[in-house]
Amino acid sequence: MRALQSAVLLLVLMIGAGCGAVGSLTPAEGHLSKGKDHLEAGRVREAIAELEAAVEADPSSVKALFQLGNAYFQQGSLEKAAQSFQQVLALDPENIDAHSNLGVVYYQQRRMDKAIGQFEKARDLRPEDAEVRYNLASSYIKSDLLDEAEAELEKAKELDSEMPLVWYGLGTLYALQNRKAEAINAFEHFLKLGSDDIRAISVAEKQLESLKGE
Numbered sequence: 001m002r003a004l005q006s007a008v009l010l011l012v013l014m015i016g017a018g019c020g021a022v023g024s025l026t027p028a029e030g031h032l033s034k035g036k037d038h039l040e041a042g043r044v045r046e047a048i049a050e051l052e053a054a055v056e057a058d059p060s061s062v063k064a065l066f067q068l069g070n071a072y073f074q075q076g077s078l079e080k081a082a083q084s085f086q087q088v089l090a091l092d093p094e095n096i097d098a099h100s101n102l103g104v105v106y107y108q109q110r111r112m113d114k115a116i117g118q119f120e121k122a123r124d125l126r127p128e129d130a131e132v133r134y135n136l137a138s139s140y141i142k143s144d145l146l147d148e149a150e151a152e153l154e155k156a157k158e159l160d161s162e163m164p165l166v167w168y169g170l171g172t173l174y175a176l177q178n179r180k181a182e183a184i185n186a187f188e189h190f191l192k193l194g195s196d197d198i199r200a201i202s203v204a205e206k207q208l209e210s211l212k213g214e
Contacts (some may be wrong), residue, residue, distance in 0.1 A: 027082045035068075051064055062091050066088050069101060074086060096122050097122075117205065134163070140152065164200075187211075
């Protein structure tokens with residue numbers, strides 16, 4: 001059953017807000033707007049070039065730094081992504097999305113204590129956010145803090161029972177706790193709700209096959 005722990009690697013990256021109306025943009029905002037368009041279209045290198053230009057034009061732009069962190073993350077440049085999110089937090093210490101995304105970066109770097117710290121800060125700042133609680137629960141599971149993970153997932157389910165990944169996380173947790181019937185129910189509910197994450201669907205289907213075959 002412990003092999004299921006690797007299934008909870010599907011964290012939610014916060015995207016962030018827009019940058020204003022076209023036609024009234026400063027040079028920094030213009031680069032930011034183009035960078036976001038490139039990022040949404042999957043043109044990561046072009047996005048990074050525009051967002052770096054936006055930061056150069058306005059080093060205090062929280063929005064540009066935040067989106068640059070997202071672009072670096074998509075490129076796989078985790079240390080640069082972490083630095084961008086840290087710069088956001090230096091300017092805006094209560095930026096919940098930056099805390100959350102920095103937690104995702106630390107999670108991918110397997111720096112679990114730091115990931116948990118960032119997700120806990122995000123949760124404390126926005127306790128009604130089911131996605132933040134799911135991310136925190138995933139880090140708790142990776143750290144074998146299963147009771148803490150269950151508390152966060154149950155609260156996330158209370159906040160948003162239609163969020164597929166909450167049920168995915170519960171299925172993984174229950175399987176780790178040898179609660180087979182509950183794990184089957186959670187994974188089946190996850191698949192019923194549907195998900196855009198092909199990997200999560202594949203993992204859930206394989207776990208169901210394994211659980212039902214025991």
